Amino acid sequence: MTEIHQVLVGAGHTDAITNMARALREVLRTLGPSEIYARHLPPEGIEDVLPLYQFSRNGSAGQTIVFHASGGDPDVFELLDNVAERIVLVFHNIAPAELYDDVDPARAEMLRMGWRELELLRPRVFLAFADSSHNAECLKTVGYNDITVIAAGVDAYRLHRLTPDPAMWHRLGHEVHGPLLMYVGQGVPHKRPEVLVQMQYLLTQHIGRFPTLAIVGPSAVLKVNAAALEQARVLRVPGCLFYGQLTDTQLAAVYRRADLFVTASMHEGLCIPILEAMAAGVPVVGRSVGAMPDTVGDAGLLLPEDAGPEMFAEAVGELLDDQGLRSRMAFRGRQRVREFDDTAATATFLKELAMVV
Amino acid sequence: MPTDTDELGDALERIRGRVEERREAGDYPPGLEQQLDRHYHHILKGFDSDVEAITALRLAVANLRAQSEFDISRVDTWSKNPIKRLVHRVIGKLTTRQTHGILVHLRRYGVALDEVLSSLLPIVESLAGSETEGGGGSKHSDHDKRLHTALDRISLLEDRLDRSLEASDDPSA
Numbered sequence: 001m002t003e004i005h006q007v008l009v010g011a012g013h014t015d016a017i018t019n020m021a022r023a024l025r026e027v028l029r030t031l032g033p034s035e036i037y038a039r040h041l042p043p044e045g046i047e048d049v050l051p052l053y054q055f056s057r058n059g060s061a062g063q064t065i066v067f068h069a070s071g072g073d074p075d076v077f078e079l080l081d082n083v084a085e086r087i088v089l090v091f092h093n094i095a096p097a098e099l100y101d102d103v104d105p106a107r108a109e110m111l112r113m114g115w116r117e118l119e120l121l122r123p124r125v126f127l128a129f130a131d132s133s134h135n136a137e138c139l140k141t142v143g144y145n146d147i148t149v150i151a152a153g154v155d156a157y158r159l160h161r162l163t164p165d166p167a168m169w170h171r172l173g174h175e176v177h178g179p180l181l182m183y184v185g186q187g188v189p190h191k192r193p194e195v196l197v198q199m200q201y202l203l204t205q206h207i208g209r210f211p212t213l214a215i216v217g218p219s220a221v222l223k224v225n226a227a228a229l230e231q232a233r234v235l236r237v238p239g240c241l242f243y244g245q246l247t248d249t250q251l252a253a254v255y256r257r258a259d260l261f262v263t264a265s266m267h268e269g270l271c272i273p274i275l276e277a278m279a280a281g282v283p284v285v286g287r288s289v290g291a292m293p294d295t296v297g298d299a300g301l302l303l304p305e306d307a308g309p310e311m312f313a314e315a316v317g318e319l320l321d322d323q324g325l326r327s328r329m330a331f332r333g334r335q336r337v338r339e340f341d342d343t344a345a346t347a348t349f350l351k352e353l354a355m356v357v
Numbered sequence: 358m359p360t361d362t363d364e365l366g367d368a369l370e371r372i373r374g375r376v377e378e379r380r381e382a383g384d385y386p387p388g389l390e391q392q393l394d395r396h397y398h399h400i401l402k403g404f405d406s407d408v409e410a411i412t413a414l415r416l417a418v419a420n421l422r423a424q425s426e427f428d429i430s431r432v433d434t435w436s437k438n439p440i441k442r443l444v445h446r447v448i449g450k451l452t453t454r455q456t457h458g459i460l461v462h463l464r465r466y467g468v469a470l471d472e473v474l475s476s477l478l479p480i481v482e483s484l485a486g487s488e489t490e491g492g493g494g495s496k497h498s499d500h501d502k503r504l505h506t507a508l509d510r511i512s513l514l515e516d517r518l519d520r521s522l523e524a525s526d527d528p529s530a
Contacts, residue, residue, distance in 0.1 A: 167428050197397075229415075230412065231397050
């Protein structure tokens with residue numbers, strides 16, 4: 001019996017990293033006891049994730065902890081730096097702190113601290129994974145070498161298998177007029193939801209097109225989505241829907257109804273919503289930043305890094321006018337997402353782990 | 358036949374060309390993107406705790422409304438195990454009447470709650486608006502009057518909610 005637990009900085013009910021940890025827990029439990037611990041949990045808690053303070057510090061040097069790194073936290077660092085267990089790092093990248101400086105300075109500091117903590121933990125990490133080539137390159141900048149690139153625990157078809165929530169489907173029928181542009185992601189500064197609102201403003205008030213824009217995801221930094229919503233209100237932008245956090249079946253309904261997935265994010269380590277969009281046959285428009293080119297390949301339309309709302313609006317117009325191109329992109333997306341084979345990735349993860357455990 | 362990359366590259370060129378055309382035609386006035394960005398950051402910086410709290414409240418109310426469509430079809434009977442799946446479906450069929458009854462109660466409660474929140478939201482907004490617009494010389498007596506009005510309305514709405522719940526508990530209703 002090999003006891004391997006996972007440690008996360010933060011967990012959410014439908015958070016992508018939490019879902020990856022859940023998938024890994026399933027396979028780790030074939031080896032022995034395995035739990036997920038997180039420092040930050042929603043106030044109501046999460047049924048299958050334990051708070052970090054419950055982590056037993058009586059482990060031995062023969063045991064292993066899988067640490068999912070996505071940000072800094074002094075409590076997580078203190079634990080990892082002091083336990084006897086060996087550490088396996090799974091790196092999901094850390095958002096660029098400079099985009100948070102004006103909006104949430106405390107969080108910006110935690111992000112900077114995340115990189116410093118990774119550097120300090122390096123001697124204790126005996127195996128490092130990154131979930132994209134881009135993330136591996138970033139990890140090398142803090143001194144890690146020998147990194148295995150593998151997106152273990154990513155199940156892009158998770159939502160595709162669900163029956164869409166009928167009430168959400170019904171709601172979309174009422175609220176969506178014309179084509180549906182969707183975006184899924186946390187409301188944080190580097191995701192730039194305001195660019196999507198400004199794009200919708202240009203589409204509806206400068207170009208004379210009237211799609212509906214659905215912005216889905218929790219407001220991790222409340223001001224960000226709130227200010228975007230306020231801008232939509234002040235500019236009287238029609239068809240802007242802020243759905244907040246949805247359940248998986250509700251989200252499945254949005255993917256099913258969507259015509260395009262649009263993201264203006266300035267930084268992506270992997271971007272699981274894009275994989276989910278491709279699995280659902282929804283063409284993707286985004287910026288050529290971070291891991292986006294690796295994730296999307298030729299299945300999505302990637303705009304330059306500095307693309308603004310004007311270019312996004314024209315890209316949406318181009319794709320809405322060209323049903324053939326949209327269909328071909330959807331087809332290529334479905335092919336592309338098959339390359340993220342969860343079973344094979346998880347098997348490789350276990351194989352690598354078995355060599356050292 | 359164009360390759361996939363050519364096709365997307367061509368689309369990107371057309372998009373670039375169209376942006377230029379619209380800029381030349383004046384559909385996109387000079388500095389429009391910068392103006393929109395400045396506007397957003399102006400809103401972002403201007404967010405004090407009151408406005409932020411109200412926006413959070415507005416988002417929460419919208420989210421509550423999204424969750425309040427109680428429907429029997431939302432009760433999941435799926436299970437990985439086909440036998441359990443069958444059992445869940447059979448139990449679901451056998452208890453349809455009871456489930457439906459509970460959902461009717463919940464729907465009534467949801468409507469009443471929505472009414473309360475819809476009435477409260479503009480009051481809270483107007484109270485916060487008067488505070489933020491009033492600046493340093495805020496008029497306490499004016500605020501007191503508004504607060505009393507709000508409290509009166511809350512009492513009325515609570516009464517109405519109680520009556521509505523009583524009515525929904527009444528089997529003869």
